[in-house]
Structures are given as C-alpha cells and as structure tokens.
Amino acid sequence: xxxxxxxxxAFVPLLLAFAPAALAQIPLVLPDGSPxxxxxxxxxxxxxxxxxxxxxxxxxxxxxxxxxxxxVWRAGANENTILSASTPFTFGGKAVPAGTxxxxxxxxxxxxxxxxxxxxxxxxxxxxxxxxxxxRVAVKPEPADFVERLSFxxxxxxxxxxxxxxxxxxxxxxxxxxVDTKAVTLxxxxxxxxxxxxxxxxxxxxxxxWCMRNDITTDEAxxxxxxxxxxxxxxxxxxxxxxxxxxxxxxxAAAALRAEALPLAKEADVNNLGYQLLGExxxxxxxxxxxxxxxxxxxxxxxxxxxxxxxxxxxxxxxxRENYEKALAMAPEDQKKRIxxxxxxxx
Numbered sequence: 001x002x003x004x005x006x007x008x009x010a011f012v013p014l015l016l017a018f019a020p021a022a023l024a025q026i027p028l029v030l031p032d033g034s035p036x037x038x039x040x041x042x043x044x045x046x047x048x049x050x051x052x053x054x055x056x057x058x059x060x061x062x063x064x065x066x067x068x069x070x071x072v073w074r075a076g077a078n079e080n081t082i083l084s085a086s087t088p089f090t091f092g093g094k095a096v097p098a099g100t101x102x103x104x105x106x107x108x109x110x111x112x113x114x115x116x117x118x119x120x121x122x123x124x125x126x127x128x129x130x131x132x133x134x135x136r137v138a139v140k141p142e143p144a145d146f147v148e149r150l151s152f153x154x155x156x157x158x159x160x161x162x163x164x165x166x167x168x169x170x171x172x173x174x175x176x177x178x179v180d181t182k183a184v185t186l187x188x189x190x191x192x193x194x195x196x197x198x199x200x201x202x203x204x205x206x207x208x209x210w211c212m213r214n215d216i217t218t219d220e221a222x223x224x225x226x227x228x229x230x231x232x233x234x235x236x237x238x239x240x241x242x243x244x245x246x247x248x249x250x251x252x253a254a255a256a257l258r259a260e261a262l263p264l265a266k267e268a269d270v271n272n273l274g275y276q277l278l279g280e281x282x283x284x285x286x287x288x289x290x291x292x293x294x295x296x297x298x299x300x301x302x303x304x305x306x307x308x309x310x311x312x313x314x315x316x317x318x319x320x321r322e323n324y325e326k327a328l329a330m331a332p333e334d335q336k337k338r339i340x341x342x343x344x345x346x347x
Contacts, residue, residue: 044181092137
C-alpha cells in the first residue's frame, strides 16, 4: 500500500506538468469575423447551392486594395467558396458536369473572370492552380447598392435558368446558369419508372402526360400511355393518349379515345379537366365540363363552386353569384368564408 501511494504522489506532478500543453490544443468556439452562410435554389429538378463566408467592408477600401486587382481571390473568406450542382449545367455558357466546385474570381478594373475549380476543399485561393479550372467566365462588374457583408444570391429563378450573383460593397458580379430541364426530367422519369411508380397506372400516365405538356410526343411517351391503359383504362390516361395522338396529327383517333374516356370520368376527373381548360384559356370548353359535373353530381358543393368560378372568369357575374350561393348552402365550414368573399365581390 505504501509503495502504491509513493507512485501516485510521483505521478500527480507529472500529470500537472503536461496538463497546460494538452488543454492548449482545444480551441474555444467563438463568433467568426466572417460568418458562414449558404444559399440554395432549385431549377426544375436540379439543386444548386453556394456555401461561403461573409467578410464585412468595415470601412475598408475593398476593390484594388483588400481584394487586389490581378490576383485570384477566394470570392469570400476562410476556406473555399463552393458551388454544388446536382445535374449538368452551363455556367456563363460553359458546359459543366454535376459536382462540387471551388469558386474563385480574378478581378481587374474593367473585367473580372469568374472561375470554377475542380478543387473545392482548399483554404482560400492560396493553392489555386489554373490547371484545375473547369470553367472560366469573363464578366463585367456592375454598380450596385452598398452591401456591408459579401452576399451570394440566385436571382431570377426560372424552370431552366437562374443567375448567380455576388454583391459586396458597391459591386455586383452576375453569371447566368442554365439547365436542360427537359432532358434532366426525362432522365429522372426513366429512373423513377424503375422503382415503385412502375407498379401503378398513375406513374406511367404521369410520365406520358408530362411529355404531352412539354411537346415530347415520342414513341416512348405513347408507349408509357399504352402501359398505363393496359394496367387500368381510366379517363385520365385515355385523354393523355388522345392528346399525344392529336399532337402527332391523328385527330380522328384522338377524338375516338376522348369519347371512350367520357363514361369513365369521375367528379374529380371532370373538375380537373375543367380547370386545365380554364388555364389554357378555353373557357367555353371548361364551362361545358363544369356543367356536366353539376348535372352528374348535384349534391356536391364543389361542382357548384367550380362552375361559379368558371362563370366568373367568363364575365357572367350574375351566373357566378347564383352558383356560389348554391355552393355556400352545401359547403363545409372551412369553405364558407372564402365563398362568401367571392359572393361579396360580385355584388
């Protein structure tokens, strides 16, 4: 026992001697002078994200001094600013595969070069190597409202495009991004149809209907419509095939399919068709669909509500009000306030 106590007494000073050195290796977590940020945007089915750090102007001269002209800059602070994309895209017109890229900028007084590098894990631009460039885009900086902390945004998002903008101090630098959304979606549909959606008529019909709406009237789209019909003949899939055939110039076969589809229509089918026709500006045809539903399902508040909306869009305020009142008399409580508001607009 005495021998053990002696060993412990000898060990404690040794432990204390090493403790400060060991503790010195554990840094505190403190606020970052250039806080981390990220911004993301979906374009069609494509996901884009920029992760970066946001330095402040802090009363300094930025361009030409803090960020020197003629030197590659990290487009932010600390580690690489990175741009990630889930699908192929074009960056300022340059084709870029899906992936994650370091973002760098080479500024000058007249024109800047925005760079995507295959190296995305470096610290800043200190080890930047032009041989690792994936794309270089020449951009003219634009005057902009003052921004204290550097900011990236995705501006003007559309179904197949957006603009990546950097703003700091009184400068904006913008690079257009474009995606072939039709090609991306078509590839995604093919992949999805290898999973659970392949086991229902709805999945095949959705695929064919998307092609129809996007003017992709290929044999593949017709085959998807046929696959859906072979699983279960329905109002939606017969009309999808009819629309595809009509786009291919076979109006006779399309009309026959629409006639075959009509007896299979349910309330929701006809209602959806009516709203589709309204969206296409075919008001007379939409009203025909809504009136069919009123005739077939007179106890449904929703059919009167839809007919009223169609009449309202056609300019028939009196007819719209009368049908809204019929809908109001049958509607559930959570719909009464909205319908009452529509009636008030028409008085």
